[in-house]
Amino acid sequence: MIPGIDVNGVPKFNLLPGVTPLEPLSRLGAHIGLSNLYIKRDDEGGRGGGGNKIRKFERQFAKMVADGHDTVIIAAHHQSNAARELSGTAARFGLRSVVAVKDLIGRKTAAFGENGNRLLLSLLGTELVEVPADEDFVNFIKQLAKRLQFEGASPFILPFGASDVLGTMGYVDCADEILEQVRVETGRDPDVVIVPTGSGGTQAGLVAGFARRGVLTKTVGFTILKSKEDAINAVGKLAKETLGELGDKDLPFEIIVDDCALGDGYGQTTPDSLEAIRLTAQLEGLFLDPVYTGKAMAGLISQTRHGLIDSDQIVVFIHTGGLPLLFAYVDAFKGEE
Ligand SMILES: Cc1ncc(COP(=O)(O)O)c(C=O)c1O
Structure with missing residues (x-):
């Protein structure tokens, strides 16, 4: 521990x-x-390359581990630093990380689609679930948590940007x-x-x-x-x-x-x-x-x-x-x- x-x-x-x-x-x-x-x-x-989310996670992870969660969910975009830092920290605790992703930037270059945080998220094995363009993040993430719970997981929802x-x-x-x-x-x-x-x-x-x-x-x-x-x-x-x-x-x-x-x-x-x-x-x-x-x-x-x-x-x-x-x-x- x-x-x-x-x-x-x-x-x-x-x-x-x-x-x-x-x-x-x-x-x-x-x-x-x-x-x-x-x-x-x-x-x-x-972990996960570091950044400002690590300080935010210090108390959030203490709570999620104490409460016995095995999965952590966040809403983010495909090049999210928060998602990368979350997955890296989750790996350290043996937690599963699931990220509800939506295109918030509209950048269509090859590098944006596959390099940077996108590459690191794939190395981290982060599960990315696409949010339909017309669907609200908050609603989607609640439904996602319900589905994961139904499948036997115990998810913890982190707010946008932690x-x-x-x-x-x-x-x-x-x-x-x-x-x-x-x-x-x-x-x-x-x-x-x-x-x-x-x-x-x-x-x-x-x-x-x-x-x-x-x-x-x-x-x-x-x-x-x-x-x-x-x-x-x-x-x-x-x-x-x-x-x-x-x-x-x-x-x-x-x-x-x-x-x-x-x-x-x-x-x-x-x-x-x-x-x-x-x-x-x-x-x-x-x-x-x-x-x-x-x-x-x-x-x-x-x-x-x-x-x-x-x-x-x-x-x-x-x-x-x-x-x-x-x-x-x-x-x-x-x-x-
Ligand atoms: C590198 C970096 N700086 C600053 C911020 C913004 O921090 P906050 O969401 O706490 O305002 C973020 C959030 O994702 C970030 O990744």
Whole structure:
């Protein structure tokens, strides 16, 4: 069994090797005009290639194992990082993973159909069940769970993006880690934390975590999926529910979401995100992806250029993973779209 601990009465597995590293991005920072830019390496560690879902799974898997489930289900798209991380983690526990998949991006290239996360999902042996285009994800997944139950399985349904209160608590932990690491490194608190925002659990956990610690650190989410308004609502709801569960329901917090990097929508590349990916690779030797972290970095560059972030502020960029997506989007980098 994986070592578990109980935090605030909620069981938790340790699915990461320890605290994820905080590293300076001095060369990229100098290039874009930030003298205190850091990256939090949440792309490192965990099964299935790692990424931001691993922290979310720490309490979710503790619950599903404690409750005796043998199968885990999630709704996702064919190039989903969440599905990959889920299947990798499920393999570690001997659980079966079933993913209800739908085309949410409409990219028809060969690489998108077979490389990147798609390849890794096939290596992981993930069972993919296609959701008809006209069918609602929520309804479909409920029916799927019923069918699996009828066949003798005990399924656990994870929400889209693994964003519920238990998952969000993983990023409350991350906020604590960031505060300790930045204080050791600089003697100050971080001013701004940057994150790509999809289903919202990652940003919500950070917001809740900083609110609990009573610091002024702002979490800026660059939405890559929802409209700005929907993202603010989703993040706010999760942050509130999570604080409530942790016994801090009346703590004030602010939700900041910027849609400047969204472009034509989820999974659609933008020239700025491709440029941000190249810059980060060439100046720092680190890989971002075109769907999430590349857009968040493009957003950070844009905010810095527009004077929304001061050059001496301490900025922490959360690397949420997603490297396999580079191989699914190979055509975007060849300019052959
Ligand atoms: C690499 C990466 N970054 C960010 C996100 C978004 O995180 P959240 O859904 O918690 O907003 C995801 C979600 O799939 C992701 O795969």
